[in-house]
Amino acid sequence: MLERFVGRLLCSLALLLLSSSVAVAADGNKEVFSPWTSAPSCVAGRACIYQLGSDKQLYGVDGNGVVTKLHGAKSFRTSMNCAGLSGPANGDVCYDTTAGSFKFYSGGWYTVALIYTAPLSLSGHTLSIDAGGLVYASVNGGGAGVLGIATLYLRSPGQAATGTTETDLLVAPRAGTVRNLRCHLKIAPGGVDTVINTVRVNSMAIVTTCTISAASTSCADTSNTSAVSAGDRLSIEAVSSAGTASDLSCAFEVTN
Numbered sequence: 498m499l500e501r502f503v504g505r506l507l508c509s510l511a512l513l514l515l516s517s518s519v520a521v522a523a524d525g526n527k528e529v530f531s532p533w534t535s536a537p538s539c540v541a542g543r544a545c546i547y548q549l550g551s552d553k554q555l556y557g558v559d560g561n562g563v564v565t566k567l568h569g570a571k572s573f574r575t576s577m578n579c580a581g582l583s584g585p586a587n588g589d590v591c592y593d594t595t596a597g598s599f600k601f602y603s604g605g606w607y608t609v610a611l612i613y614t615a616p617l618s619l620s621g622h623t624l625s626i627d628a629g630g631l632v633y634a635s636v637n638g639g640g641a642g643v644l645g646i647a648t649l650y651l652r653s654p655g656q657a658a659t660g661t662t663e664t665d666l667l668v669a670p671r672a673g674t675v676r677n678l679r680c681h682l683k684i685a686p687g688g689v690d691t692v693i694n695t696v697r698v699n700s701m702a703i704v705t706t707c708t709i710s711a712a713s714t715s716c717a718d719t720s721n722t723s724a725v726s727a728g729d730r731l732s733i734e735a736v737s738s739a740g741t742a743s744d745l746s747c748a749f750e751v752t753n
Contacts, residue, residue: 530555536564580606629676629722631753636667636731640745644692644737651733651747658735658745663700665730673751675731676722678705681715683744690739694747697732698725705749709742725751 532550539545539558546557546567555567576582579591579600589602599609613619616630638651640658649658651666680694686709694716695706703723707716725731733747 626753629674629750629752632750633671633673633753634667634669634751635748636733636751637746637748638664638666638733639747640735643741643743644735644739644745646740647737649735649737651735651745654746663697663732663734665732667731667751669725669727669729669731669751671727672725673753674722674724675703675705676719676750676752678707678718678747678749679715680707680709680717680745680747682709682742683714684741685712685714686710686737686739686742687712688739690742691737692739692742692745693736694745695734695736696723696749697734698723698729700730700732702734 530546530548532548532553534550536549536556536558537545537547539562541562542560544557544559546555548555557565557567559565574582574589574591575594576591577593577595579593579596582589582591585602585606587603591600591602591606592598593600596608600606601609613624616627618625618627637654639654639656640649640651641655642657644658647660649660650663651658652664653666675696675698678694678696680692682692686692688711690711692709693706694708695702697703704721705718705723706721707718709716731751733749735745735747
């Protein structure tokens with residue numbers, strides 16, 4: 498009997514000591530955590546969860562000893578005025594019902610863009626500008642008056658084109674892409690005649706070209722592109738087989 502009594506007493510003492518050293522208890526179907534004044538030491542290789550008394554927040558420690566604050570952001574909230582919420586913490590997310598947009602807090606409230614249109618595109622977490630979406634330069638050239646049957650180089654709008662000197666309409670300030678050539682005549686070539694318009698880089702023809710034929714007065718090349726480097730000289734050549742075509746205007750873009 499005495500041995501049994503001593504055994505029960507020792508067991509009760511062990512349970513009492515155990516209950517005083519842990520900060521969790523069962524309450525029905527809940528686990529109740531008592532606050533710790535400082536982070537406890539977890540058994541090496543095992544995970545544990547505790548509540549810190551200073552901020553009343555739960556922390557987890559994984560088997561490698563890495564501590565993570567559970568629900569690190571204060572909350573995910575909905576408000577008519579997210580900027581008016583009290584006590585925001587870095588990482589908070591709020592849906593502003595007035596603005597109809599999500600905001601996140603990082604030293605201040607910022608709006609998260611959910612809608613974007615061309616020339617913007619989204620790939621993963623990267624928002625970028627589509628090719629051709631950023632225009633570095635719009636290049637214009639003209640040939641005032643009758644073109645005649647000749648090979649001409651366009652000059653500044655309002656000036657007559659010349660067949661002797663190639664005019665640099667632009668010196669590229671940065672690398673880019675030539676695209677979207679468009680040309681217009683006030684008087685069409687007529688018959689079977691044509692005016693072939695070609696962009697040139699450093700006095701060499703590139704693939705960006707369009708032809709105005711017969712009774713037409715305009716043409717465009719929106720598909721053929723060519724890369725240019727900073728410092729390249731850009732010009733426009735017009736080859737006319739018509740004696741009547743007149744007042745030619747052309748433009749193209751240099752884009753990203």
